[in-house]
Amino acid sequence: xxxxxxxxxxxxxxxxxxxxxxxxxxxxLSLEEGETLGLVGETGAGKTTIALSxxxxxxxxxxxxxxxxxxxxxxxxxxxxxxxxxAMRGNDMSMIFSDPMxxxxxxxxxxxxxxxxxxxxxxxxxxxxxxxxxxEMMEMVGIPSERKTDYxxxxxxxxxxxxxxxxxxxxxxxxxxxDEPTTAxxxxxxxxxxxxxxxxxxxxxxxxxxxxxxxGVVAQVCNSVAVIYAGEIIESGTVRDIFDNExxxxxxxGLFGSIPDLVNKSPRLTPIEGLMPDPAKLPPGCAFEExxxxxxxxxxAQKPDAIGYGSGSHFIKCHxxxxxxxxxxxxxxxxxx
Amino acid sequence: MNGARVSVVTAPKIKVKKKSxxxxxxxxxxxxxxVLLGMMVSILMLTAVLGADLYLNYETKALDQNxxxxxxxxxxxxxxxxxxxxxxEFARVIYGGRISMxxxxxxxxxxxxxxxxxxxxxxxxxxxxxxxxxxxMDVFLAIPSTLLAIALISALxxxxxxxxxxxxxxxxxxxxxIVRSSIMSIKEMxxxxxxRACGTSDARIxxxxxxxNAMGPILVQVTQTVARSVITIASLxxxxxxxSEPTPEWGSMLSEAKNQMRYYPHLAMFPGIAIVLSxxxxxxxxxxxxxxxxxxLRN
Numbered sequence: 001x002x003x004x005x006x007x008x009x010x011x012x013x014x015x016x017x018x019x020x021x022x023x024x025x026x027x028x029l030s031l032e033e034g035e036t037l038g039l040v041g042e043t044g045a046g047k048t049t050i051a052l053s054x055x056x057x058x059x060x061x062x063x064x065x066x067x068x069x070x071x072x073x074x075x076x077x078x079x080x081x082x083x084x085x086x087a088m089r090g091n092d093m094s095m096i097f098s099d100p101m102x103x104x105x106x107x108x109x110x111x112x113x114x115x116x117x118x119x120x121x122x123x124x125x126x127x128x129x130x131x132x133x134x135x136e137m138m139e140m141v142g143i144p145s146e147r148k149t150d151y152x153x154x155x156x157x158x159x160x161x162x163x164x165x166x167x168x169x170x171x172x173x174x175x176x177x178x179d180e181p182t183t184a185x186x187x188x189x190x191x192x193x194x195x196x197x198x199x200x201x202x203x204x205x206x207x208x209x210x211x212x213x214x215x216g217v218v219a220q221v222c223n224s225v226a227v228i229y230a231g232e233i234i235e236s237g238t239v240r241d242i243f244d245n246e247x248x249x250x251x252x253x254g255l256f257g258s259i260p261d262l263v264n265k266s267p268r269l270t271p272i273e274g275l276m277p278d279p280a281k282l283p284p285g286c287a288f289e290e291x292x293x294x295x296x297x298x299x300x301a302q303k304p305d306a307i308g309y310g311s312g313s314h315f316i317k318c319h320x321x322x323x324x325x326x327x328x329x330x331x332x333x334x335x336x337x
Numbered sequence: 338m339n340g341a342r343v344s345v346v347t348a349p350k351i352k353v354k355k356k357s358x359x360x361x362x363x364x365x366x367x368x369x370x371x372v373l374l375g376m377m378v379s380i381l382m383l384t385a386v387l388g389a390d391l392y393l394n395y396e397t398k399a400l401d402q403n404x405x406x407x408x409x410x411x412x413x414x415x416x417x418x419x420x421x422x423x424x425x426e427f428a429r430v431i432y433g434g435r436i437s438m439x440x441x442x443x444x445x446x447x448x449x450x451x452x453x454x455x456x457x458x459x460x461x462x463x464x465x466x467x468x469x470x471x472x473x474m475d476v477f478l479a480i481p482s483t484l485l486a487i488a489l490i491s492a493l494x495x496x497x498x499x500x501x502x503x504x505x506x507x508x509x510x511x512x513x514x515i516v517r518s519s520i521m522s523i524k525e526m527x528x529x530x531x532x533r534a535c536g537t538s539d540a541r542i543x544x545x546x547x548x549x550n551a552m553g554p555i556l557v558q559v560t561q562t563v564a565r566s567v568i569t570i571a572s573l574x575x576x577x578x579x580x581s582e583p584t585p586e587w588g589s590m591l592s593e594a595k596n597q598m599r600y601y602p603h604l605a606m607f608p609g610i611a612i613v614l615s616x617x618x619x620x621x622x623x624x625x626x627x628x629x630x631x632x633x634l635r636n
Contacts, residue, residue, distance in 0.1 A: 057533055061464065090535035097534075102527040107549050116545075117535045167535065 003071070004207050005031040005054070005175055010068035012046075012053055012231075015061075019280035023049045025231040026068070033174065036201070036208045038222035038239075040215060040255065044276060046231040047211045051177040054209075055095060056085050072175070091121040094168040096197070098180035100160035104152040110163045111148025114138070117170045137166040141196055158189035162196060169200055176201060176208045182217065194221060215259055219243055224313070227252050230276055230287035233306075237314035245310065249318050250292050286319065294320060365629045372625025378618035382611075386434040398428035399585050408601050417607045420590075421597060429585035430607050436586050437615065440501055440570045441563040447505025449559060452512025457543050459513070460520035471517070474510040482507035483569055490578050500579060504566050515558045519551035553627045560623025564616040571612055587612050 012024040024046045031037050039047045052058050054070055056077060070077040072093065077085070094117075097103040104113060114134045118125070125133075135145035141162040143155075152160055161181065168176060181197060182190040198221050201208050210222060218225055219239060226236040227249065235242065235249040242248065248256070254272035274291040277283055283290070289299040298319050306315045307322050367373060393399070403423030411418045417426035455474065459467040477485065482504075489503030523529065524547055532542050548555075567587075573579035574588030582589060587608040594604035 055534055057530065086536045086538060088536065089533070090537075095531070095534040097527055097531055099527060103531045105528045105532075105546050105550070107552075108546075116537070120536055120541075164531070167531075 003030050004033045004035075004073055005029075005209075006069075006071040007050075007054075008069045008071070010050075010053065010070065011066045012049055012058065012063060013066055014059075014063050021279045022282055023063075023231050023279060024053070025282070027228075027231070027233055029226055029233060029236065031175070031207050031209060034202075034205045034207055035224065036198075036210060036222045038218035038225045039209060039211045039228055040213060040218055040225060041228035042213060042276060044279070045228045047228055048179055049231075050228075051095060051179050051209065051211060054175075054177060055089055055093065056080075087121070090117045090173070091171045092173055093175040093177065094171070094173045095177040095179060096161075096164055096168045096181045099184045100157055100164050101184065103164050104160060106152055109149050109151055110155070111138070111145075114148070114163070114167050114170055117167055121171050133170070137170050138163075140169075140200060141166045158185055158193060161185060161189075161193050165193070165197060165200070169204065169206070172204045173206055176206045177211070178208060179211045180213070181210075182212075182214075190217075197221075215255060227255070230279060230282065232287060232317065234288065234317045235315065241310065241314035245314070247309065247321075249288075249316050250294050250320070251288050254291075254293075286317075296320070296323070298323075362629045366625055369625050369628070372621050372628075375618040375621025375625065378614055379622055382434060382615055382618070383438065386431055386438055389428075389431045389435065393428045393431060395428070395432060398425045399432045400424070400583050408597070410601075411603060418601070418603050420604055421593065426604060426607055429590060430587070430611050433585040433587045433590060433608060434611060434615070436497075436580055436584065437567045437570055437612075440497070440504065441566040443501040444504045444508060444566040445559050445562050447501060448508035448512045448562060449555075451505070452509045453516045453548070453555070455509065456513035456516025457520055457548065460517040461524060461539070461543055461547070467517075470513075474513050477507070478510040478514075480507075482511075483572065486569060486573065487578060490573070495578060495581070497580070500570065500573070504569055508562050508566070512555075512558060512562070515554055516551065519554050520547050523547050523550045557623045557627050560619050560626070564619040564623075567612065567615055567619075 007027055007029050010024055010027040011022075014021040014023055027046070027050060029037065039050065041047050049058070049063075052063070053065055054072070054077065058064070065078055068078075072088075080088075104110065108116075111134050114137055115130055118130050118133055122130070134148060138145045138148055143159055143162055143166075147155075152163070155163065161184075165181075176197075178197060182193055185193060194217060197208070200206075208221075210218070212218060222239055224236065224238045225242050226233045227242075228234070229251050235252050242252065251272070254270075257270040258272065260269060272291055277287055277290065283300070285298075285300040285302055286292070286304055289295050292299065296319060302319070304317045304319045304322060306317045308314065309316050309321055366376075389395075401424070403419075406419050406423035407421050409415050409419040409423075415425050415427065417430060420426055420429070455470050459470040480488075485507040486500075486503045489506060490499055493499040493503065520543075529542060529546060532546055537546075570579050570586070571588030571591070574581075574586045575592045577589075577592070579588055580586040590608040591605055594601070594608070598605050
């Protein structure tokens with residue numbers, strides 16, 4: 001299968017008056033047609049920054065890509081002209097925002113807002129055809145098309161998010177960036193909306209980058225997972241690699257320790273102590289060193305590299321595994337003697 | 338994951354009778370009686386003024402002097418009486434309204450077009466563009482607008498065109514500030530970012546998404562500007578800088594009438610009432626329009 005999206009060693013900084021904030025520090029990830037990748041991490045880890053750099057919507061004058069490439073079906077998005085980029089947004093790639101309450105323009109009817117993307121990217125289509133497509137999209141997300149003349153405030157949160165999904169998928173994009181699409185919704189609606197996204201995604205064969213901090217959502221929807229911490233991917237692999245494996249990055253273990261478990265009875269959850277390092281002053285070694293329960297001497301001094309672990313798709317960025325790997329190798333050498 | 342089933346929630350078919358947008362605005366506009374009164378007075382005055390040629394003769398009634406008939410009290414023949422040259426006061430008030438309304442609307446067109454261009458550029462692009470444009474506006478704003486208009490008229494000469502131009506220019510700073518501040522708050526909203534993510538161009542975002550959202554405060558400002566220019570033109574004419582005799586104008590009529598105030602108060606009263614009525618009805622209407630057009634205030 002061909003790679004739809006391929007990000008290579010991406011560095012993004014935010015320049016503010018006081019400091020340079022290192023938001024992304026060498027992100028590499030790739031996504032195949034139709035695949036779903038879950039980006040997991042805590043607030044401020046850089047998940048949304050990845051999505052914004054793909055769309056090239058980093059805040060002007062503050063957000064800059066300093067290094068790296070983003071290939072979208074062979075095109076380097078960091079070098080495309082503004083006009084080409086604009087033609088691609090909404091058509092080839094689109095985004096679902098986390099808060100449906102503010103992602104819709106309050107003064108246009110929802111039908112008009114779905115229509116707008118279609119008109120923008122299909123200037124040759126006749127009005128009736130576009131209207132038909134609008135109706136089709138609304139029915140697809142489960143809202144009667146009679147309601148297309150209604151305004152956003154007349155819909156509930158979950159319905160608004162469906163409209164946002166309809167807008168995002170109206171032009172049948174090849175890549176969908178879903179930035180915490182269910183965070184602003186309550187749990188019952190979350191499940192419905194996720195299902196809508198997932199079913200439609202499979203119907204029109206869209207690849208999806210799902211940004212979330214909910215590991216349960218990842219397990220339900222995604223094919224593969226990347227765990228991001230302080231602007232770096234510290235662990236990546238298929239859902240199976242990460243969910244079924246006991247050997248994980250200590251941070252990933254911490255994330256799993258923070259979700260309630262229905263099987264094992266424990267009186268309390270075990271949160272990860274401490275806070276993420278200040279992205280303006282990143283430590284020279286591993287960014288997680290300060291909070292890591294299994295830290296070693298080498299961690300403070302040297303950045304770990306990504307090490308393949310177990311099956312070919314699982315990568316972990318931690319000295320623990322390079323050390324244990326070295327030990328395994330030594331043991332092998334010893335036993336072979 | 339079972340992605341085979343596609344229609345997740347089957348939408349129940351409901352037949353709902355839809356009201357058109359303008360109808361909804363009208364229903365809500367009607368609800369506020371004071372606003373309705375304002376609109377009725379405005380429309381009445383506008384039709385009376387626009388259709389004046391149908392029932393009045395400008396030359397004979399408003400311009401021709403008839404000294405024998407001077408200082409007549411209101412009667413069935415001369416509804417508002419006659420002035421010191423025997424001209425029909427009613428005709429002069431009506432034709433004076435023509436000038437006031439024309440100048441008011443033209444001023445708004447000048448100041449709104451310039452002000453919204455300057456304001457939206459400043460707000461949307463920010464940074465240096467914003468700084469340069471708004472500092473220039475600040476300089477203009479430091480000069481009282483009537484004074485600025487007087488200065489411009491005395492520099493350009495007193496004509497109707499110069500009058501409109503100078504009053505328009507003196508209103509640009511206010512207008513651009515209003516436009517800028519409302520755009521600033523709207524452009525940070527997420528739906529604007531969502532538009533960008535859909536590939537919408539800058540010009541389209543400004544015209545279709547930002548400006549209509551900023552319409553409320555701008556509309557109020559527009560009606561207030563019309564009202565304010567009616568006052569400004571009257572005061573300029575009152576001190577002799579606006580429209581000059583013999584063209585009828587409310588301000589210059591007041592100025593003439595002030596000498597006879599003691600004996601013939603009706604000469605000052607009618608143009609005065611005309612000014613008050615037009616300014617008040619416009620202000621009321623603006624308020625009501627803002628409330629009626631905002632879909633967020635709908636219930």
